[in-house]
Amino acid sequence: MDVIERSESDRLRQENWIQRTVRRPEIGAFMVMAVIIVALYFASDGRAFNALGVKNNVAIIAQFGIIATGAALLMIAGEFDLSIGSMIGFAGMSMAMMLKWGLPFGLGEATPFAAFAVTLAMTLTLGWIIGNIVVRSGLSSFIVTLGFLFFLRGTTEVSFRLINKSTQISGLPDYKETSWFADLMGGEVFGWFYDAWFWLGGNLNRKGEQWVTGFDARFLWWILIAGVAWLILSRTQLGNWIFATGDDKEAARANGVPVNKVKIGLFMFTAFCATIFAACQVFDTNTSDAAKGNLKELEAIAIAVVGGTLMTGGFGSVLGVIFGAVTVGLVANAVFFIPWIDGSWFRVFVGTVLLAAVFANERIRKRITGGI
Amino acid sequence: MAGQPYMRVENLVKRFGPFTALAGVSLEIFPGEVHALLGDNGAGKSTLIKILAGVHRASEGQIYVEGRPVTFRSPRDATAAGIGTVYQDLALNQLMSVTRNFFMGREIKNRLGVLKMDEMDRIAHDEMLKIGIDFSDPTQAVGTMSGGQRQTLAIARAIYFGAKVLILDEPTSALGQKQQMGVLKTIKKVRKRGDIAIIFITHNEIHSRLVADRYTFLALGKVIGAGTRDSLEHGEIRRLMAGGAEMADLEQELESV
Ligand SMILES: Nc1ncnc2c1ncn2[C@@H]1O[C@H](COP(=O)(O)OP(=O)(O)OP(=O)(O)O)[C@@H](O)[C@H]1O
Numbered sequence A: 001m002d003v004i005e006r007s008e009s010d011r012l013r014q015e016n017w018i019q020r021t022v023r024r025p026e027i028g029a030f031m032v033m034a035v036i037i038v039a040l041y042f043a044s045d046g047r048a049f050n051a052l053g054v055k056n057n058v059a060i061i062a063q064f065g066i067i068a069t070g071a072a073l074l075m076i077a078g079e080f081d082l083s084i085g086s087m088i089g090f091a092g093m094s095m096a097m098m099l100k101w102g103l104p105f106g107l108g109e110a111t112p113f114a115a116f117a118v119t120l121a122m123t124l125t126l127g128w129i130i131g132n133i134v135v136r137s138g139l140s141s142f143i144v145t146l147g148f149l150f151f152l153r154g155t156t157e158v159s160f161r162l163i164n165k166s167t168q169i170s171g172l173p174d175y176k177e178t179s180w181f182a183d184l185m186g187g188e189v190f191g192w193f194y195d196a197w198f199w200l201g202g203n204l205n206r207k208g209e210q211w212v213t214g215f216d217a218r219f220l221w222w223i224l225i226a227g228v229a230w231l232i233l234s235r236t237q238l239g240n241w242i243f244a245t246g247d248d249k250e251a252a253r254a255n256g257v258p259v260n261k262v263k264i265g266l267f268m269f270t271a272f273c274a275t276i277f278a279a280c281q282v283f284d285t286n287t288s289d290a291a292k293g294n295l296k297e298l299e300a301i302a303i304a305v306v307g308g309t310l311m312t313g314g315f316g317s318v319l320g321v322i323f324g325a326v327t328v329g330l331v332a333n334a335v336f337f338i339p340w341i342d343g344s345w346f347r348v349f350v351g352t353v354l355l356a357a358v359f360a361n362e363r364i365r366k367r368i369t370g371g372i
Numbered sequence B: 001m002a003g004q005p006y007m008r009v010e011n012l013v014k015r016f017g018p019f020t021a022l023a024g025v026s027l028e029i030f031p032g033e034v035h036a037l038l039g040d041n042g043a044g045k046s047t048l049i050k051i052l053a054g055v056h057r058a059s060e061g062q063i064y065v066e067g068r069p070v071t072f073r074s075p076r077d078a079t080a081a082g083i084g085t086v087y088q089d090l091a092l093n094q095l096m097s098v099t100r101n102f103f104m105g106r107e108i109k110n111r112l113g114v115l116k117m118d119e120m121d122r123i124a125h126d127e128m129l130k131i132g133i134d135f136s137d138p139t140q141a142v143g144t145m146s147g148g149q150r151q152t153l154a155i156a157r158a159i160y161f162g163a164k165v166l167i168l169d170e171p172t173s174a175l176g177q178k179q180q181m182g183v184l185k186t187i188k189k190v191r192k193r194g195d196i197a198i199i200f201i202t203h204n205e206i207h208s209r210l211v212a213d214r215y216t217f218l219a220l221g222k223v224i225g226a227g228t229r230d231s232l233e234h235g236e237i238r239r240l241m242a243g244g245a246e247m248a249d250l251e252q253e254l255e256s257v
């Protein structure tokens, strides 16, 4: 008898690294990013990538990246947070107000670190409360966090008017000169990069001196947050739990994954990201404004989706979110480098790319789940 | 079969509000045996095993494991007591890889909390090979596996994590002929080890005939018959599977429509 012994392993085609790379879910986001970088370079006559251009671009990319990382991890676990933008406004108001009017309950003057620590305690508590409401009520996080979007923005404005009389604080002293902490949030980092650039003969201003001296500190924070998020998601038990929670909550629970704790933890993480965003802004500019962070929650979600995160949870990558943040950040800034362009094209672009990304992600999901 | 039952269930009652899903169910589970749990749709089979698996709490009654009374507050408790459940929906995550599913909730990590992915890949592959499938790529997403392969993955996972009682909720439904036989073969292989008790839920009389040592029949939340393979007649099994109705009566009913 001529029975051919075939095993399951024979049915899988061996792929080389190029084929494997092309099948990676981040590939779409990477291609869009590459196209944008090239297009922007030519359209701006290279200005977008001169010494100052790089600094300014990285500043906004890092801003987007910080909150999009939080939004993406939460989305992978199957939830949304629409309160990110309001949380930024709230945290910024809280820090600036403590710096100007002192710590609450007459605890005396606030150092930058104290203002940050008290604010972070409040925002993490808020994240914890939001998370608990979502997991305990079983309501959609969309509606719960929409509630907090209004609640926090309103609270920010009311607190400003009650204590400060105006919804703006400006002219705070430049804490970066006296406080290591303020410098860490709002100062400059990676000065060696620009020193090297200068040393190699570039990075010159009109007088021929060194032009730019470093990146905004938020670049470092973005690298830290994205790095830790990447490590957690792809290499740790917690990462496996995040995927499992967002994919099929009941399956995860049946296997002993503490899905509620995972979700609550991630709502606290988005609150953390929003607070870092706000701290970098406050200590960079020494100002605050009740309108800060407006619409940032939607931009964060858009970037997460552009980066390949599934709206339905269970799938996504930090690398993709990095590509998404670079893409959206560059386009948001493009108006400064291409004078003839109307800044509102930014939204047209984001909307278009977002839709394209949703379709692409859906195709990836279908490929993985066998088309259901 | 002689010996002590590994697990004993006495008078389990489960009420969902006003609805009584289980009205006093008792059974005994012996190591090295396949215990077929049979009954019509809605008889309460899934409800019963969900209680055994720690998903639901019983309203009344008691579970004993190795003679000691136990209470399961969560699936984790049940797993710790050696109850491994393969649900009707398998509790697998489609978007995640074979390995990540295999170790879901019980990942192997080093002291820094970083996953030992290589070791986990190897274990997942070896454990699945032991009970029947050679899976070459542990990074493949479960969503792309066939139904029988998923079933094997879920069974291999339960055994690897120390299941002494393996609960299979309709493992052969929704599978093609060949894959059904594959799953039955897997059940036989597990049974041969001798140390694992299997609770096998099915609607298929032939399947139960092929592997079961002992039977319990449920109807409307009650045990309407039980016994070993030898003590039950063929016709008896059929009658009990239909919830106690005579097949002839059902056939007559069909005729009259
Ligand atoms: N969470 C619940 N709330 C209310 N009623 C429930 C619940 N779970 C099950 N039931 C009811 O309990 C009864 C038994 O359901 P169960 O799922 O145990 O049946 P089954 O024997 O597994 O049926 P099948 O063969 O179709 O899988 C059904 O009438 C079902 O509607």
Ligand SMILES: [Mg+2]
Binding pocket: B045, B046, B047, B088, B169
């Ligand atoms: Mg059932």
